[in-house]
Amino acid sequence: MFEAILLTVSMAATPLLLAAIGELVVERSGVLNLGVEGMMIMGAVTGFGVALMTGNPFLGAFAAIIVGALFSLLFAFLTLTLVTNQVATGLALTLLGLGLSGMIGESFVGQPGVRLPRLDVPVLSELPIVGRLLFSQDLIFYVSVFLTLGVVWFLFYTKAGLTLRSVGDNHSSAHALGIKVVRIRYMAVLFGGACAGLAGAHLSLVYVPQWVENMTAGRGWIALALVVFASWRPLRVLAGAYLFGAVSIGQLHAQALGIGVPSQLLSALPYLATIIVLVLISRNRRLTMVNTPASLGRPFVPDR
Amino acid sequence: MKTITLALAASVAVLVPAVASAQNETAKACFIYVGPIGDFGWSYQHDQGRLEAMEHFGDRLETAYLESVPEGADAERAIERFARSGCDIIFTTSFGYMDATNTVAGRFPDVKFEHATGYKREHPNVSTYNSKFHEGRYIQGVIAGRMSEAGVAGYIASFPIPEVVMGINAFMLGAQSINPDFQLKVVWANTWFDPAREADAATALIDQGADIITQHTDSTAAMQVAAERGIPAFGQASDMIEFGPETQLTSIIDDWGPYYIERIQAVMDGTWEQVDIWDGLAEGHVVMAPYANMPDDVRAEATETEESIRSGAFNPFTGPVNKQDGSVWLAEGEVAEDSVLLGLNFYVEGIDDQLPQ
Numbered sequence: 001m002f003e004a005i006l007l008t009v010s011m012a013a014t015p016l017l018l019a020a021i022g023e024l025v026v027e028r029s030g031v032l033n034l035g036v037e038g039m040m041i042m043g044a045v046t047g048f049g050v051a052l053m054t055g056n057p058f059l060g061a062f063a064a065i066i067v068g069a070l071f072s073l074l075f076a077f078l079t080l081t082l083v084t085n086q087v088a089t090g091l092a093l094t095l096l097g098l099g100l101s102g103m104i105g106e107s108f109v110g111q112p113g114v115r116l117p118r119l120d121v122p123v124l125s126e127l128p129i130v131g132r133l134l135f136s137q138d139l140i141f142y143v144s145v146f147l148t149l150g151v152v153w154f155l156f157y158t159k160a161g162l163t164l165r166s167v168g169d170n171h172s173s174a175h176a177l178g179i180k181v182v183r184i185r186y187m188a189v190l191f192g193g194a195c196a197g198l199a200g201a202h203l204s205l206v207y208v209p210q211w212v213e214n215m216t217a218g219r220g221w222i223a224l225a226l227v228v229f230a231s232w233r234p235l236r237v238l239a240g241a242y243l244f245g246a247v248s249i250g251q252l253h254a255q256a257l258g259i260g261v262p263s264q265l266l267s268a269l270p271y272l273a274t275i276i277v278l279v280l281i282s283r284n285r286r287l288t289m290v291n292t293p294a295s296l297g298r299p300f301v302p303d304r
Numbered sequence: 305m306k307t308i309t310l311a312l313a314a315s316v317a318v319l320v321p322a323v324a325s326a327q328n329e330t331a332k333a334c335f336i337y338v339g340p341i342g343d344f345g346w347s348y349q350h351d352q353g354r355l356e357a358m359e360h361f362g363d364r365l366e367t368a369y370l371e372s373v374p375e376g377a378d379a380e381r382a383i384e385r386f387a388r389s390g391c392d393i394i395f396t397t398s399f400g401y402m403d404a405t406n407t408v409a410g411r412f413p414d415v416k417f418e419h420a421t422g423y424k425r426e427h428p429n430v431s432t433y434n435s436k437f438h439e440g441r442y443i444q445g446v447i448a449g450r451m452s453e454a455g456v457a458g459y460i461a462s463f464p465i466p467e468v469v470m471g472i473n474a475f476m477l478g479a480q481s482i483n484p485d486f487q488l489k490v491v492w493a494n495t496w497f498d499p500a501r502e503a504d505a506a507t508a509l510i511d512q513g514a515d516i517i518t519q520h521t522d523s524t525a526a527m528q529v530a531a532e533r534g535i536p537a538f539g540q541a542s543d544m545i546e547f548g549p550e551t552q553l554t555s556i557i558d559d560w561g562p563y564y565i566e567r568i569q570a571v572m573d574g575t576w577e578q579v580d581i582w583d584g585l586a587e588g589h590v591v592m593a594p595y596a597n598m599p600d601d602v603r604a605e606a607t608e609t610e611e612s613i614r615s616g617a618f619n620p621f622t623g624p625v626n627k628q629d630g631s632v633w634l635a636e637g638e639v640a641e642d643s644v645l646l647g648l649n650f651y652v653e654g655i656d657d658q659l660p661q
Contacts, residue, residue, distance in 0.1 A: 263492035
């Protein structure tokens with residue numbers, strides 16, 4: 001029973017983790033992309049459609065990554081090359097994604113999808129309790145965990161990561177040092193888009209293998225909140241995603257057990273938890289500032 | 305950029321230019337949906353009704369629709385736009401359009417308005433219509449009472465409004481008619497539509513011992529979870545058999561087509577009059593998907609229950625029925641009044657859940 005609950009929690013947490021870890025890299029480079037929801041839903045419809053047509057869910061997941069990245073390229077071109085307002089462009093990307101995915105997915109409605117198979121790690125998956133949780137999951141779960149560790153390593157243990165963070169902290173200085181600010185931001189945005197696309201594919205290929213319009217139901221926005229919640233630290237994003245998943249699954253179990261707490265309050269719990277943690281971490285202002293990319297959301301025009 | 309233009313073009317194309325129709329032979333019917341027509345649930349079924357009407361009338365009927373119209377200020381604008389564009393009859397298909405529909409109706413006395421699931425008819429050109437979905441839920445309860453080995457069903461509910469509470473009570477009464485000790489676990493998802501949350505709710509209910517799942521939320525996610533776990537489930541709003549060929553026992557299908565055809569015909573004939581419709585199995589507005597994945601005797605019993613409700617011989621809310629706190633609601637043989645049902649805000653005896661107020 002406990003094992004079953006943990007499995008559901010990891011299911012709920014994986015798409016949030018993926019989308020948030022991608023957005024974290026984007027924001028660390030100083031770009032605020034509010035289009036996560038739009039990129040996610042594009043990933044979801046692509047992943048489902050390709051898997052349905054080819055019968056191969058792995059191909060679906062791969063296509064979702066590509067489309068997520070391509071979709072974010074639109075955002076990158078507008079905000080980085082044409083220097084449009086990042087907030088407005090991000091919102092537009094979300095709206096465009098929601099509408100476009102509905103149009104593309106019209107013929108997929110009502111068709112059962114293809115599920116991404118579980119991959120068992122031999123021997124280890126037989127372990128009690130953690131066996132099924134850690135070693136008998138779908139591919140996207142493994143990717144989400146390794147990607148998080150990879151981002152930690154990249155951001156804090158490589159020169160390229162240092163460069164990316166410097167661009168996010170002070171793009172003018174970075175530019176003066178000869179760093180290609182725009183190019184680095186392009187790559188960061190593309191990475192974020194790819195992650196969001198894969199997160200969408202998790203929804204439509206693993207979580208609920210079907211396509212319905214608006215099936216992300218606001219998870220892109222939760223991912224955005226998680227990045228702030230985690231104060232731009234990857235491992236805290238991991239913890240935050242699982243905490244969020246645990247609270248939202250826990251409240252359903254509490255209800256099924258007949259615990260007499262108003263369900264509306266239980267439904268609000270994950271969001272309440274987010275607000276409480278935000279208040280707690282923002283108490284120490286200086287500590288928060290250390291991790292906040294100082295150039296976040298600010299437009300950069302070289303040689304001005 | 306090309307994609308943007310395409311998307312814009314597509315959304316504009318939905319609003320077909322209006323052709324005023326003075327003759328009685330033709331009509332233009334317009335529909336406002338709260339969700340996307342691709343939700344495979346509530347709005348999808350309304351759109352199926354529109355398509356059915358189009359097929360029925362052929363060239364004589366022109367239709368237009370707007371989907372995902374938020375309930376609120378936008379709704380009034382959308383309805384007014386339709387009224388101006390020459391629609392003869394406008395169907396507004398969600399509870400939250402109630403005030404907007406009546407406001408616009410006051411300004412356009414020559415246009416007929418039909419509001420689904422509401423109760424306000426402030427002008428003579430406004431009708432309201434709804435369906436008795438609880439009749440289907442009673443049948444589901446009967447089936448659940450026979451099919452559940454543990455005697456425990458899981459119910460995924462959306463919001464604590466009378467419509468949903470009515471459904472839960474009807475299901476429970478049906479189940480209790482077979483097994484007096486039947487247990488019902490209710491989870492309030494607090495959403496009409498969030499496939500992932502609905503899937504999680506189904507998983508939680510199954511993990512807590514429910515061995516049959518029913519839902520009053522709109523997506524097919526719970527059906528898929530039940531299929532994966534190998535337990536039976538009931539569909540919602542549309543026939544979801546594709547998502548659980550060996551799982552779905554039956555589904556309550558909202559069939560709006562006959563009503564839409566009848567009302568559009570009335571507009572063409574010039575015989576349209578204000579009505580307040582609350583129809584169910586008897587009129588064909590509520591249809592049960594084929595009974596599947598159950599033994600023949602259970603199927604026979606379900607069919608028999610359906611027939612007795614359809615013929616009017618039996619009403620699901622017939623006494624003796626006690627409220628959750630044990631006090632008497634309906635005495636022996638007493639049938640609940642429609643007005644009480646439409647404002648239902650309490651559980652019947654035996655449901656182990658606190659109704660959110």
